[in-house]
Amino acid sequence: MPDQPVPESQMQLSAYQVERSEAQPATPESESAAAEDASGARLGQGAIPRSRAESVALPVVSAPIAEAPATALSAREARGQTVHATEADVATLSATPAPAAALTTAEPQVERLASATPTDQSEAVVLAALPAALSLTGSPAEPEPLTLAAPDATPLIDAPAAAQPLAQAQPNSVALTQTAPEVTRAKAALAFSGSGDGPVDPVSLAAFQSFMAPEDAGDTAAELRDGISGILAQIPCARMQVQFEPATNTLQLVGHVPDADMRAPVLQALQAQMGADIAVADTLLILPRPQCDALTGIAGVGLPQSTDQITNPLLVGEDTHAREFRYTDGQQLILDLTAPDYDAYVYVDYFDAKGQVIHLSPNDSAPLTLAKAKSALRVGAERPGDPGLYITIGPPYGQEIAVAFAASQPLYDDTRPLVEAAEPYLNWMQARVAEARAENQEFKGEWVYFFVSTAAQ
Incomplete structure (x- = not known):
C-alpha cells in the first residue's frame, strides 16, 4: 500500500470578554458636632507662704510682687479624648529689702480652669464604607506661666458636655454580573473511521481518498470513478448518479431505473467498489418505458442539461x-x-x-x-x-x-x-x-x- 497522508487534527478555542466595573469611593454625608463651653469648678485656695528678708547695709528698696494673671484653659469637645489642665511653672521672686522692712505680698486672683470630657467615652462612632475610623480631637490652649508659687493643686472636676451623634451614610453598592460564555464541545476524530473496532478496510480508505483528495490518490481515483460510471451505464433506459457524503461515509445513489429488479444488482456492484467501511444507500425511483425512452430524445434536442439545481463536486x-x-x-x-x-x-x-x-x-x-x-x-x-x-x-x-x-x-x-x-x-x-x-x-x-x-x- 502507498503511504497514506496523515490525518490532521484541528482544535478551535473561543475566548469571551467579561464585562467588569469598579465601585467608586464616596464620602458619606456627616455633620460636625457643635462645641459648647464646659462648666467647671473653682480651684481651692490656700495660704500664701511668707518670708522675711535679712537686713543688709544697703538702701532699702521695696520691690512689689506683681500679680500674674491667670488664664483660663479651654478645650474643644472631642469624642474619646480628655483635655487635662496644665499647671503653670512656679517662679519665686527674691529681693534684698532694707532692715526691718517687710515685704508685702498680694494674693493673686485665680481664674477658673475649665476642662471638658466626652459625654461617654465608651460610645463608639462607626462610619460605613470608610477605610479608617474618624475621630474628633481638641488641643488645649497654651497656658501663660505664673509668677507666683502655685498653691496645692486640687483635682479638677470634669464637667460633661452635650455631644451630638455623627450621622451615618450607607454606601451605594454596585452589583457585578457575569455571564457564562457558550462553549461548543467537539470530539476529535480521524477524517475517516471504519464501521467497527477492527482495522480499516483498505478498499474503503482508498475510495474515501479518491473522493476527498483525488489529486493525492492519482490513478486510484480515476479507476474508482471509471468503475462507478461503468456500473451506472450498464442499465438501459436508466439515469443514475451517486453522491458521496463524507460526514456519514455514505455513497448515496439517486435517479431511476425502468424496473425494480434492476435495483439490487446496482447496489451490490457499488458496494464492492466502496469496500466494507462505506455504506451504500439509494432513493431510486421507477420510470418505465416509454417515459424513460423519451429522455433519450429530449437529451438529443441539442441543449445542455441544466446543472443549476445540483452543484456538488462529489x-x-x-x-x-x-x-x-x-x-x-x-x-x-x-x-x-x-x-x-x-x-x-x-x-x-x-x-x-x-x-x-x-x-x-x-x-x-x-x-x-x-x-x-x-x-x-x-x-x-x-x-x-x-x-x-x-x-x-x-x-x-x-x-x-x-x-x-x-x-x-x-x-x-x-x-x-x-x-x-x-x-x-x-x-x-x-x-x-x-x-x-x-x-x-x-x-x-x-x-x-x-x-x-x-x-x-
Whole structure:
C-alpha cells in the first residue's frame, strides 16, 4: 500500500470578554458636632507662704510682687479624648529689702480652669464604607506661666458636655454580573473511521481518498470513478448518479431505473467498489418505458442539461431529475419552477405513459412570455379561470416526467397542438435549436426534467 497522508487534527478555542466595573469611593454625608463651653469648678485656695528678708547695709528698696494673671484653659469637645489642665511653672521672686522692712505680698486672683470630657467615652462612632475610623480631637490652649508659687493643686472636676451623634451614610453598592460564555464541545476524530473496532478496510480508505483528495490518490481515483460510471451505464433506459457524503461515509445513489429488479444488482456492484467501511444507500425511483425512452430524445434536442439545481463536486454519473412532484386523485397539476440565471423563454411539456406530449406552456391559455432571470414561475391553473391549463389528476396512475426547455430567444412563435406525439415533436425541436445557434452565436439554452408521480391516494 502507498503511504497514506496523515490525518490532521484541528482544535478551535473561543475566548469571551467579561464585562467588569469598579465601585467608586464616596464620602458619606456627616455633620460636625457643635462645641459648647464646659462648666467647671473653682480651684481651692490656700495660704500664701511668707518670708522675711535679712537686713543688709544697703538702701532699702521695696520691690512689689506683681500679680500674674491667670488664664483660663479651654478645650474643644472631642469624642474619646480628655483635655487635662496644665499647671503653670512656679517662679519665686527674691529681693534684698532694707532692715526691718517687710515685704508685702498680694494674693493673686485665680481664674477658673475649665476642662471638658466626652459625654461617654465608651460610645463608639462607626462610619460605613470608610477605610479608617474618624475621630474628633481638641488641643488645649497654651497656658501663660505664673509668677507666683502655685498653691496645692486640687483635682479638677470634669464637667460633661452635650455631644451630638455623627450621622451615618450607607454606601451605594454596585452589583457585578457575569455571564457564562457558550462553549461548543467537539470530539476529535480521524477524517475517516471504519464501521467497527477492527482495522480499516483498505478498499474503503482508498475510495474515501479518491473522493476527498483525488489529486493525492492519482490513478486510484480515476479507476474508482471509471468503475462507478461503468456500473451506472450498464442499465438501459436508466439515469443514475451517486453522491458521496463524507460526514456519514455514505455513497448515496439517486435517479431511476425502468424496473425494480434492476435495483439490487446496482447496489451490490457499488458496494464492492466502496469496500466494507462505506455504506451504500439509494432513493431510486421507477420510470418505465416509454417515459424513460423519451429522455433519450429530449437529451438529443441539442441543449445542455441544466446543472443549476445540483452543484456538488462529489458526484459521478449523469444529472438526474431536479425535483419530484407527487399528486393524488382529484388534485390540480401545478408546477412551481425557477427561471435560469439569464432572461429566457421557457417551454414546459408533459410526457405521459402513452408516448404523447402535452404542451403546458405556451398554449392558447398561457402565451409565451420572457421570464426574468431567476424569477419564480407557476405552470398550470389552480382554479378554473386562472391563467394556464386547468388539469385534474385521474387514472391511469403511475410515474411520468415533465420537461422545461429554456432559450435566450424564441424557438417558435406559433402555438403547437395541445397534445401531439412525442417523437416528431422532439425532432422538430432539434431543428429549431440548430437554426437558433446558426443565427445567433450568443444563443444560450438548457433543459431540466422533473419526476411526476400520481396515485389514487
